[in-house]
Amino acid sequence: MKKHVFAAVLLAAPLLASAQEATIRKNLPARIPGLAAIDEVAKTPMDGLYEVRIDNEIAYTDAEGNYLIHGTLVDTRAMKNLTEERINKLNAVKFSELELKNAFTMVRGNGKRKLAVFEDPNCGYCKRFEKDLAKVDNVTVHLFLIPILGEDSMTKSRQIWCSADKAKTWVDWMQRDVTPKGNPVCNTEALTANLEFARKYRITGTPTVIFADGTRIPGAINTQQIEQQLSR
Incomplete structure (x- = not known):
C-alpha cells in the first residue's frame, strides 16, 4: 500500500509544478500590463519561491504570482549567490x-591558457584592461574587434584589421x-560578423572577456582577476 502512495506522490509532483507554472504565467502578465513574455519559470531551492526569467533578467515570485521580487537570492548555508x-x-x-x-x-x-575578448579601439576601459592583460603570461588571446562607439571606432577597427601585423x-x-x-x-566582413555575434549574445559593453570554460565577464577586470579565472 505504501508503495502505491509513494508512486502517486511522485506522479503528482510534476503535475503540481506544471500547474503552478501555468498559474504564474497567467497571473503575472494579467496583473502587470506591458510585462515582456516570460521565457522560463523554475522552482528555486527556497520553498514556495519561483524564478521567473525574462530574456536574461531574473525575478522571483510565489506560486500564485501574487508578489514579484527583484533582488538577489543568497544561500546563506553555502554562502552562494544563487542569482549571480x-x-x-x-x-x-x-x-x-x-x-x-574573425579575430x-x-x-x-x-x-x-585561452581567453577571448571583445573590444572597441576607442574604449578607455579596454585600454586599462589591455595594460593588465599584458602582465599575464602563458596565454592565447583571441581579440574580436567590435566598433560600437561611433564612426571613428569603425575607422580604427578597419585600420587595425587591414594592417600587415594586426596584433602589433x-x-x-x-x-x-x-x-x-x-x-x-x-575584406572587413569579420567586423560585421563580430557585431552580429555581439548582438546575438547581447554583448553590449567593452571589454567583454570570455574564458575557455564559457565564463563571461563584462568590464575591465585586473591582472589578478584574469589569473584567477584562467587558473580555474
Missing part, C-alpha cells in the same frame, strides 16, 4: 561557438597611443 550564478550561466558563451577566423590572435609564453598595430594603439594609419583596403 544563474545569470552567469545564462550569459555563458561556449568557446566552441566563437568564430575565431586576430596573440600568444604569450606557451599559450596553453593593436598593442601600439592600446598601450602606446600610436594611432593606426593608412587607408584600410581589405
